[in-house]
Amino acid sequence: MGNRDRIVDAAIELMNKNGCVVGTTQLVEHLSISPGNLYYHFRNREEILVEVLSRLTSDLDAVLKVKPYETPIASWLASIFIGGAQVLRQYRFFFSSSLELVMKDERLADQYRNFTARGIKQVDAILKRVLANAAGQLRLTAAERGRLAENMWVLWTSWPRYIEIVAGAGNVEKEILRNHEYLEFLLRPYLDPKFFKAVVTHVRKLQRLDNQTWGVMR
Amino acid sequence: MGNRDRIVDAAIELMNKNGCVVGTTQLVEHLSISPGNLYYHFRNREEILVEVLSRLTSDLDAVLKVKPYETPIASWLASIFIGGAQVLRQYRFFFSSSLELVMKDERLADQYRNFTARGIKQVDAILKRVLANAAGQLRLTAAERGRLAENMWVLWTSWPRYIEIVAGAGNVEKEILRNHEYLEFLLRPYLDPKFFKAVVTHVRKLQRLDNQTWGVMR
DNA sequence: GTCTATACGCCGATAGAC
DNA sequence: GTCTATCGGCGTATAGAC
Structure with a gap:
């Protein structure tokens, strides 16, 4: 599974747990990927x-x-x-x-x-x-x-x-x-x-x- | 009317207009008072x-x-x-x-x-x-x-x-x-x-x- | 596609003078 | 009670190497 999908999955999982305040930082930490990688797949947070x-x-x-x-x-x-x-x-x-x-x-x-x-x-x-x-x-x-x-x-x-x-x-x-x-x-x-x-x-x-x-x- | 009440009024007014993201900064700007003053009246944002x-x-x-x-x-x-x-x-x-x-x-x-x-x-x-x-x-x-x-x-x-x-x-x-x-x-x-x-x-x-x-x- | 490093801004909160 | 000045932290987003 590509990182793009993993990011979306992680967003759903973490936001269900911690609320909608979950940010890109927490997302990349949870997935052990870099911020740059996330912003390669998505222009910004809203796009996720x-x-x-x-x-x-x-x-x-x-x-x-x-x-x-x-x-x-x-x-x-x-x-x-x-x-x-x-x-x-x-x-x-x-x-x-x-x-x-x-x-x-x-x-x-x-x-x-x-x-x-x-x-x-x-x-x-x-x-x-x-x-x-x-x-x-x-x-x-x-x-x-x-x-x-x-x-x-x-x-x-x-x-x-x-x-x-x-x-x-x-x-x-x-x-x-x-x-x-x-x-x-x-x-x-x-x-x-x-x-x-x-x-x-x-x-x-x-x-x-x-x-x-x-x-x-x- | 004291500043304490004015702060609460401003919170209601501004949050109705701009949503709950309105912060202490916007509050003090709108009231033309200092941050210190706000934090004299309230321990923190939640207390408002x-x-x-x-x-x-x-x-x-x-x-x-x-x-x-x-x-x-x-x-x-x-x-x-x-x-x-x-x-x-x-x-x-x-x-x-x-x-x-x-x-x-x-x-x-x-x-x-x-x-x-x-x-x-x-x-x-x-x-x-x-x-x-x-x-x-x-x-x-x-x-x-x-x-x-x-x-x-x-x-x-x-x-x-x-x-x-x-x-x-x-x-x-x-x-x-x-x-x-x-x-x-x-x-x-x-x-x-x-x-x-x-x-x-x-x-x-x-x-x-x-x-x-x-x-x-x- | 993925990384490292970093700029930039905003916000909550405090210290200390008046 | 009110002010000025400022700190520290966090979050979004970008540049540029690999």
């Missing part, structure tokens, strides 16, 4: 983060993609909840500190705004699909559904920050995955109760699976 | 922020206080929505950057955790009062009400960050006050529809009032 955000975007895309003829909607929705939480865990520093990271660089800010707009649109599309198949008593207009999507997005992206504050530093990775419970709660009033239960069952299954694999990975 | 958070806490307390025999619940709830949004506007840098500000100092972190726990508890108490008087069809257990309170808190505290990203820098103060719409939406499924409408009406009135006074103040 552009790369991180690109990775994040495509990882999230894979989770939120509305598959054309997906039949079992409940398990699909469950996979989105858990997949979403996994993305939060993997890039938590980015969500925790998005503003600080992004404000310094106009290009990065644009990229992040696109990421946001795109994400909310994808969530809305998912909601549309889900509600078409399993709506509850309470109905939503398209505008209200949009607001729900926005609320879910804000809650999702803000979750790592919140957890980092209330949980001790050691519990972040465990607690962060409970994000789905809060999103489920937002959605619940608008879903058919039986469908909701089915989703929760699927989520539990997926979460057990994650516990196993995540435990092994580290 | 402790003072800011104290102010924020008592300002929010005034908004969230459950008044013992408040009769018109709808207008009271409306005043909480708008008062809450005003607090967001006034201290937005703090919410935008809480993590970065707080992580550097253990004392500040503790203070912020207290602020959070206390806030969620207050919101829950408000919900309890409101739901006892104007619940809708959908009922909540105490645990579910707690989750709703937590969701509302996260959404509220995360709002300035979100707005700062999606809105251009110039529109932040205007957009930030729309926070109440999103909180109302969270609460709506659990409220009596007639009551909800009454709240919205009161909110509109208060918001017009804020527009006038806020316009004059600046």
